[in-house]
Amino acid sequence: MAGIVSYGAYIPYYRLPRSVINKAWGRGGGRGEKAVAGFDEDSITMSIAAGLDCLKRTDPKTVDALFLATTTAPYKERQNSTIAATALDLRRDARNADFANCLRAGTTALLSALDAVNAGSLKSVLVTAADTRLGGASGENEQAFGDGSAAFLLGNKGVAVEIEGSYTLSDDLADYWRAHEDTFVRAWEDRFGRDEGYMKIPAEAAAGVMKKYNLAPKDFAKVCFYGANSRAHAALGGEMKFKPEQIQEPLLDTVGNTGAALPLMILVAALENAKAGDRILLVSWGNGSDAIVLRVTEQIEKIRDRRGIKRHLDIKRTLDNYGRYLRWREMVPLDPPTRHEGGLASMAAQWREHATALPLYGVKCKQCGTPQLFQSASSTHARICLECFAKDNFEPYRFADKRAKLVSFSHDYLGGGIDPPTTAAIIDFDGGGRGAFNMVDRDPDECQVGIGVEMTFRKLRYLLGSHTYVWKCKPVRD
Amino acid sequence: MSGSIKDRVAIAGMGCTRFGERWDTGTNDLLVEAAYQAFEDAGIEPKDVEAAWLGTSSSGGTGMTLAEPLRLQYIPITRVENACATASEAFRNAAYAVAAGIHDIVLAIGVEKFKDSGMSGMGGGGTDGPGHAMLSQGLPPRQFAMLATTYFSRYGLSFEEGKHMIGRVSWKSHKNGALTRNAHFQKEVSMETILNAPMIAWPLGLYDCCGVSDGAAAAIITTPKIAKRLRKGKEPPVFAKALQIAISPRDGNYNSKYDWTHVEATVRAAERAYKEAGITNPREEISMAEVHDCFSITEAVTMEDLRFSPRGKVKDDIESGRFDLDGAQPIQLDGGLKCFGHPVGASGLRMMYEMYMQLQGRADEVLNPGMPSRQIKNPKLGLTHNLGGSPDGCAIFVGIVGLEGV
Structure with missing residues (x-):
């Protein structure tokens, strides 16, 4: 049944x-x-x-x-x-x-x-x-x-x-x-x-x-x-x-x-x-x-x-x-931001990147075995291995389900946003691979180099009718 | 590497505008001000310039940004951009053209007009521009703050110890800035004020961050022979000893081997520059330096990356005053980015200008009236360093200039 x-x-x-x-x-x-x-x-x-x-x-x-x-x-x-x-x-x-x-x-x-x-x-x-x-x-x-x-x-x-x-x-x-x-x-x-x-x-x-x-x-x-x-x-x-x-x-x-x-x-x-x-x-x-x-x-x-x-x-x-x-909840009119908002994220670029960026795929080099996440401003597609420089010799490797350790962090009071400070983090994934992510659901005082984090899918921003989503990290709490 | 720039080109003249929030001054004015200072210093006419390299990060487009205000007549002008290393990159390319024997007298000039942006700090913001926008890089402070977080953690510094170390860096720069007539910030600041300032990006507070300014700086680069002729009866020309750029593949965000307590590209560029200039012990041989103190922690880490301080030990040198104006190896003699200010496209040439003036014994030409001398004694070699980008990935320039025969 x-x-x-x-x-x-x-x-x-x-x-x-x-x-x-x-x-x-x-x-x-x-x-x-x-x-x-x-x-x-x-x-x-x-x-x-x-x-x-x-x-x-x-x-x-x-x-x-x-x-x-x-x-x-x-x-x-x-x-x-x-x-x-x-x-x-x-x-x-x-x-x-x-x-x-x-x-x-x-x-x-x-x-x-x-x-x-x-x-x-x-x-x-x-x-x-x-x-x-x-x-x-x-x-x-x-x-x-x-x-x-x-x-x-x-x-x-x-x-x-x-x-x-x-x-x-x-x-x-x-x-x-x-x-x-x-x-x-x-x-x-x-x-x-x-x-x-x-x-x-x-x-x-x-x-x-x-x-x-x-x-x-x-x-x-x-x-x-x-x-x-x-x-x-x-x-x-x-x-x-x-x-x-x-x-x-x-x-x-x-x-x-x-x-x-x-x-x-x-x-x-x-x-x-x-x-x-x-x-x-x-x-x-x-x-x-x-x-x-x-x-x-x-x-x-x-x-x-x-x-x-x-x-x-x-x-x-x-x-x-x-x-x-x-x-x-944006229930009250807020003081206008003093920093300009960016433009609408390109739908074409988002579509091009979705197969890797939305499920948070990186790659694993078939030659040297190094898991790696590619996160440039314009692409999430690795082409050249960061370790052995082999070209286009990868298998897909997903990071969304991996836990990680906090390498470094900062609490950003300048960048604005709905809920400052924004916590920036560099993390190393268990099993290999590094990434730069925002960190959420954290108390600034609990952040320390070395604590365990897991991945969480969140909204980056809403602008001009478009929601942009991104993976962030948060402390492991079980 | 077969070629070396050492002593193959010389600086015959330089100019540097006042840096700061120059609400009443546009990009054109800044370019004219810096260029004509350099022309006058070198004793040349604008028509003597055979080619120019213009550095600007965001205050212009093509070479016409320079030709238009200066009315330069159909000469080759290359616009250069390499983030905070932009002006130094303009200088390097201009120097190479002279060293290659293609041109005799060239202009390297950098400019930035930031304060039309309508916001404090750098441009950009909490949101990204067009692109796939799946990433959120953020503004510079948080990127460099992470360097402090990891440095403190790795070397066992408590928050208070770490804050004091980087606070002492800014305290020193404010002391130097107070002496310097064209600096953006010309006031001494107490350690208490520095340590209690509001957070910008934890653990960096307000005084850990440099000024964002308008400004321009320029150099006339030529052959040693012409330089000596132009400066006859004046202070001697200053010679390029090494000009190195290292561009990182953003390993900090990709490769777990990167430790976030140093900037690898600085290490690489510095080692190449020392080799080019024939330097083996930079802690002893480099008389002075202007480094990229966009944030106080950047200067601290750079001291180790340049081998001015042993790895993990810069705190001792900072706290003992080694890098003060009257210390063994003065750093940021004009106040640095922290106090002289940071118009991105001009900063590299501003640093070069300070080295040039100190080497020629002319530092007090830009002394604030009534202040004690800012000239250091018998400098031989000066180093300049730019970091364009963030610790995880950046364009680094390391240049060494000095008097002839050093």
């Missing part, structure tokens, strides 16, 4: 306590905290981060497609999933697709991947769900929305979680919506969304799937479902006739409402504690509901080393400064 072969997740390093937001607006209290994407993260970079976690020890060239789900795609026209798939080093003939515009996009992508695997048209599909929804300053959504992502590899072999069946309801009930022109989510009167929507339709879908497969709430070890807030979430659990101990904790106090990624992140958290034989119900919400029945196999034990939700929850730093958050 087809199902989940591997899972992964990603939670950004920075967490903003809700009390910090409240304090900034002259209010007291605030429950828990929310995960905040860094100034250089978006739904593409977070999809890749979860994808990397999910593909641990899997050759990305064996993956036949990337289905990327998000309501906050950086591009409206340009395939976001192909940017992510290239960075993840999937094949050029992978059938990538963007699933968008609905909080249900994550479970829809999951079901579409399942259908493709069941149909035999694709053997292995990576599904990612990520969101970075922006809540307007001082509003309820600013409190509620968090950033994060999850990833699942769907396939037929080595299935760790079988997908036994599903049931879907589509319903154009708009409790929340965001038009093409909108930056922020809009909402109708909350009681309408709650009483006619959230409290009814997912429960109807859950009942529907149980009826379809002749199951009852007692047959499930856990139920994982979307929740806009803790109170509504708990109430819906009761409405679906599950006992409190069956309800998987919805991450709202630690990560926040991560939109299309939320139900899948909750599922990852459930799988981290699941044992073979456990049956899990996954229910999403957004203009209808997908209800999916899953059953854990003994293969689950083989993928326990993912960072997933549990480890990522511990890899964090508290953002005690609301102003910094506003700056990252």
Whole structure:
């Protein structure tokens, strides 16, 4: 039976306590905290981060497609999933697709991947769900929305979680919506969304799937479902006739409402504690509901080393400064930069370099065996070996999955940017090869020559409608 | 290497403008000012110049950048660019034309008009220009700051010890700059001020960074015979002893063997220059030097790369005052890039100008009124050094000039 072969997740390093937001607006209290994407993260970079976690020890060239789900795609026209798939080093003939515009996009992508695997048209599909929804300053959504992502590899072999069946309801009930022109989510009167929507339709879908497969709430070890807030979430659990101990904790106090990624992140958290034989119900919400029945196999034990939700929850730093958050989200007009911005990065040059620069390929010399990364201002293609000077005698060598040691660094206060200082780093990769990268998710005081770093895919800048992505490094924290 | 420039060409005259934020002065004015100083010093007319080499990093295009303001009449002019080694590269190529016997009297001139850019520091910024933009090289301070990070780490200097060492470099340059009339910065600065200045790129603070300035400098290069004739009854001409360029393949960013505590291209260029000039012990034989102190750490490391100080030991020489104006081997006698300023396309010739003036005993011609003499005693050989680029990859010039017969 087809199902989940591997899972992964990603939670950004920075967490903003809700009390910090409240304090900034002259209010007291605030429950828990929310995960905040860094100034250089978006739904593409977070999809890749979860994808990397999910593909641990899997050759990305064996993956036949990337289905990327998000309501906050950086591009409206340009395939976001192909940017992510290239960075993840999937094949050029992978059938990538963007699933968008609905909080249900994550479970829809999951079901579409399942259908493709069941149909035999694709053997292995990576599904990612990520969101970075922006809540307007001082509003309820600013409190509620968090950033994060999850990833699942769907396939037929080595299935760790079988997908036994599903049931879907589509319903154009708009409790929340965001038009093409909108930056922020809009909402109708909350009681309408709650009483006619959230409290009814997912429960109807859950009942529907149980009826379809002749199951009852007692047959499930856990139920994982979307929740806009803790109170509504708990109430819906009761409405679906599950006992409190069956309800998987919805991450709202630690990560926040991560939109299309939320139900899948909750599922990852459930799988981290699941044992073979456990049956899990996954229910999403957004203009209808997908209800999916899953059953854990003994293969689950083989993928326990993912960072997933549990480890990522511990890899964090508290953002005690609301102003910094506003700056990252570009929510306030900033003082104009005194340094000129560069021009638009050449689309032709980016395309020419993508096969090496996006998946971070260097080369290994076939003559002397030296791994090397070529990073000139105009090209990432090495032609002459830096060690033995052999010409064009290389095999591809990927650096994105290698760890490295910090050789040197500096904290740059002059260069500007959204979040100064920028930390510049020179790193030597384990196994050979050197590179110059920016370093992120670091406390300037923890940087020391010799510390271990790993690679992370981030945004370099956004200019004139174009997002430019680049690999950076960050301290290893496990 | 079969040929050597040693004593084959001479400098008959030089000129150097005031460096600084010259809001009221354009590229044309700077070129005319420096060139006419050099013409007057050499005792020639503009029409005597047979060919010219113009160095500029970003303040002009073709040779017309020079011909237009000076109204030079249809002579060959080559525009040269090699980052911060640009002016020295103009000098080297001009000298080679004379040594080759193609021209008798040539002009080497460098200029930069930076302060029309509208920003502090070098151009560029947090974002890259066109290109594939998959990389983020960043501005110069962070590149050189990494040299300090690694140097401190490798030689076991605490942050405080390292900061004091490089701070002492800038303290000395400010002392020298205060004496020099045409310097960009002409004020002494206390160690306390230097050490407590805001960070620009950790661990480099404000006073670890050189000035970004407007300016121009020029040299009239000719054969030894003509130089002696032109300078008859005046101070003797100054002779080229070695002119070397070394361009690195940016090993610092590519090759793990590169340690980030030295600049390999400086070592290579210096060794070739010492061989060309017949120098075996530069610590003793070189009387003085103007080196590329774009950042204080660069000067410190350069002292080791030039073999002025033993590897890993430059701190002792810096702190004991060896490189002060009254020390055994004065460095940055005019304040260096730190205080005289750094108009990229002019800096190499500004350094040459200071060596030229010191060798001729004329250093006090550019003394600030009321200050004690800045002339050092009996200099024989002076060295100039430029680093164009960053420690990981750069264009290096090392030149040695001296009096005849040294």
